[in-house]
Amino acid sequence: MSTAPVAVPAPPATVRTVVLPDEFADRPLLSLLPRGLAPTSWVTTDEHGEDQGLVGWGEAARGEFGGAERFSRAQRWWATWVADADVQDAVHLPGSGAVAFASFAFDATPGSSVVVVPRVVVGRRDGVTWLTVVAASAREARHAVAETVAALAHPTIVPEAPRGVAYSEGTLSVPDWQSAVTEAVRRIDDGELDKVVLARDVVVTTDGPIDPRHLLTRLATKYPSCWAFSVDGLLGATPEMLVRRIGDTVTSRVLAGTMRRSSDATNDASLAEALLDSAKDHAEHQYAVNSVALALAAHCTDLDVPATPRLLRLANVQHLATDVSGVLADGAPALALAASLHPTAAVCGTPTERAFAVIRELEGMDRGRYAGPVGWVDARGDGEFGIALRCGAIEAEDRLRLFAGCGLVSGSDADAELAESQAKLVAMRDALEPA
Numbered sequence: 148m149s150t151a152p153v154a155v156p157a158p159p160a161t162v163r164t165v166v167l168p169d170e171f172a173d174r175p176l177l178s179l180l181p182r183g184l185a186p187t188s189w190v191t192t193d194e195h196g197e198d199q200g201l202v203g204w205g206e207a208a209r210g211e212f213g214g215a216e217r218f219s220r221a222q223r224w225w226a227t228w229v230a231d232a233d234v235q236d237a238v239h240l241p242g243s244g245a246v247a248f249a250s251f252a253f254d255a256t257p258g259s260s261v262v263v264v265p266r267v268v269v270g271r272r273d274g275v276t277w278l279t280v281v282a283a284s285a286r287e288a289r290h291a292v293a294e295t296v297a298a299l300a301h302p303t304i305v306p307e308a309p310r311g312v313a314y315s316e317g318t319l320s321v322p323d324w325q326s327a328v329t330e331a332v333r334r335i336d337d338g339e340l341d342k343v344v345l346a347r348d349v350v351v352t353t354d355g356p357i358d359p360r361h362l363l364t365r366l367a368t369k370y371p372s373c374w375a376f377s378v379d380g381l382l383g384a385t386p387e388m389l390v391r392r393i394g395d396t397v398t399s400r401v402l403a404g405t406m407r408r409s410s411d412a413t414n415d416a417s418l419a420e421a422l423l424d425s426a427k428d429h430a431e432h433q434y435a436v437n438s439v440a441l442a443l444a445a446h447c448t449d450l451d452v453p454a455t456p457r458l459l460r461l462a463n464v465q466h467l468a469t470d471v472s473g474v475l476a477d478g479a480p481a482l483a484l485a486a487s488l489h490p491t492a493a494v495c496g497t498p499t500e501r502a503f504a505v506i507r508e509l510e511g512m513d514r515g516r517y518a519g520p521v522g523w524v525d526a527r528g529d530g531e532f533g534i535a536l537r538c539g540a541i542e543a544e545d546r547l548r549l550f551a552g553c554g555l556v557s558g559s560d561a562d563a564e565l566a567e568s569q570a571k572l573v574a575m576r577d578a579l580e581p582a
């Protein structure tokens with residue numbers, strides 16, 4: 148089942164992190180990304196309305212992993228890379244110093260998971276903006292710092308929207324996907340399982356190359372409470388935090404239970420009310436919360452699991468949300484926590500193995516890295532992993548595959564689930580439009 152890393156063993160690297168001068172404090176992180184060079188991103192907006200997170204470009208090292216051991220092999224690869232590296236970190240904040248971006252396949256097979264160490268990372272947290280470079284020697288690292296600071300001083304050209312955007316059917320036709328939903332609900336009603344999440348894909352083609360920076364900028368602007376992510380061609384804005392580990396504080400934002408938004412305030416409020424009152428959505432939500440709480444209990448003490456969910460409002464949909472927190476007991480790095488938590492019932496189902504089997508049988512498509520953990524981990528083991536949702540996979544420079552899934556429980560209806568999947572796809576569809 149296991150696949151060895153296909154990457155060549157990376158030579159020992161020199162990593163340098165320096166504080167960037169004040170003139171960079173107001174530059175949006177995403178505006179610093181140069182054209183091309185496979186941008187990596189993990190950007191959100193904090194409570195003061197400031198963007199924070201990490202953006203990166205270039206590739207200093209890369210590992211690819213498959214099979215059931217994809218997480219543990221990635222963890223070993225990263226630990227070895229860090230142990231061999233010569234790191235000087237003048238910032239000492241989560242995400243500074245050596246940092247890797249990772250994106251994992253949803254299922255053990257097929258699909259490949261990837262860990263990327265960018266050549267250049269710009270990070271921002273707690274009002275500090277920093278630069279990290281990875282080079283072959285201390286001398287080269289000094290050059291890279293000077294060159295990058297000079298290049299960043301010139302504002303980059305605003306990225307353009309793709310032209311000629313066209314949509315076509317994904318793996319299953321809409322009627323076939325709806326039949327799969329009906330069949331899954333029948334199995335739930337037969338007692339085979341309690342919950343399963345079925346997803347569908349939509350193919351986007353364009354007339355020219357897609358600039359990921361355009362999509363990321365649009366997503367970050369419209370979805371400030373989400374995390375605008377990009378790792379190795381998978382990009383989106385996820386509202387769901389699988390796990391954040393900063394020191395010994397562990398948090399998770401669980402979502403399940405969805406309602407559309409309305410532009411009319413009164414109508415929007417009644418839709419929210421209906422979601423908060425829906426027994427079906429609460430049941431669907433509780434499966435997801437339970438799966439997270441159980442997995443975290445193996446690593447954390449003092450777990451705080453609120454008894455009732457709150458409402459999380461996004462531009463396209465509103466969700467039932469529960470913020471779970473705990474105190475890390477075993478020093479597990481963020482990547483290991485993500486491995487323990489994946490897949491939660493928010494994207495797979497309950498019981499997990501039965502839901503996996505139903506997804507493999509009925510969904511008919513390869514999820515790839517959609518619905519898998521995506522995020523970053525540093526040398527201390529701090530990190531953030533979201534669930535790769537509201538996203539698309541760049542398959543060619545003019546081709547993108549979008550994904551959206553819906554949690555099904557007893558009482559779920561194929562028409563309502565199709566509408567929900569369409570509402571979820573709006574995030575990426577909007578991002579493809581001109582600013």
Ligand SMILES: C=C(O[C@@H]1C=C(C(=O)O)C=C[C@H]1O)C(=O)O
Nearest residue numbers: 402403404405493551552553554
């Ligand atoms: C599976 C997706 O979203 C998940 C499913 C939800 C639901 O069924 O209500 C809500 C949030 C996410 O946990 C998706 O966006 O593709």
